[in-house]
Structure formats: C-alpha cells, structure tokens
Amino acid sequence: MMPYLPILLFFALYAGATLAWNLPPAVGAVYLLLSVLCFASYALDKSAARRGERRTPESRLLVLGLVGGWPGAVLAQQWLRHKTVKQPFRRMFWLTVAANVAANMAGFLWLSQRG
Numbered sequence: 001m002m003p004y005l006p007i008l009l010f011f012a013l014y015a016g017a018t019l020a021w022n023l024p025p026a027v028g029a030v031y032l033l034l035s036v037l038c039f040a041s042y043a044l045d046k047s048a049a050r051r052g053e054r055r056t057p058e059s060r061l062l063v064l065g066l067v068g069g070w071p072g073a074v075l076a077q078q079w080l081r082h083k084t085v086k087q088p089f090r091r092m093f094w095l096t097v098a099a100n101v102a103a104n105m106a107g108f109l110w111l112s113q114r115g
Helices: 002-021 025-051 058-079 087-114
Strands: none
Touching (some): 002 025, 002 058, 002 087, 058 087
C-alpha cells in the first residue's frame, strides 16, 4: 500500500481541485497520457536491460516523471520491479515527484485566488 499512497493522495488532491475550480478534463488526460508514456518507457528500459541493449537514460525517466508521468513510474517500479534498488535514482525520482506535486499545488492555490 505504501508505494501507492502518493498516487492516492495526489488523486484526492486533483479530484478536490477539479471539484473546487472545475479543472478542464484535458488536465487529467495529460496526466494519464504522461503516466502511460512513463510506464512504457520504464518497461522498454527493463526489457533493454534484460537483453543487454542500450538503455533509456535515467535523466529521461526522471524528466518524464517530473512533467507529470510519475504515477506511471510508481506503478512501473512496483509492477515491473524496475529502478527500485538504485538509491541515487530513487532519491532523485522522489524529488521530481515532490517538485511536480508542489508545482501543481501552487497552480491550484493560484486558481483558488482567481475565483
């Protein structure tokens, strides 16, 4: 349950902001699309690692998470057991999640000031 808690909390935050400020459905669609893209990137990287082929740069995985794909990354890390051991990556990953959530919270606060 613990690895999924950030996703559940963010979903609750997003749902509350949607109800409070009538966010357009495109915002949720972009998060979903980025999450699918991020999950696929992790899956391709895991597959390349198993075959000894060229890997997806960690910086690309981190940027995909930072811009909104982190829920898909969390799911990929858990379901595919990929990128779960390397601590420097894990620290940077959770920093990008925090940065994304903080940016969204700032946006939601800005919306609350407007209306």
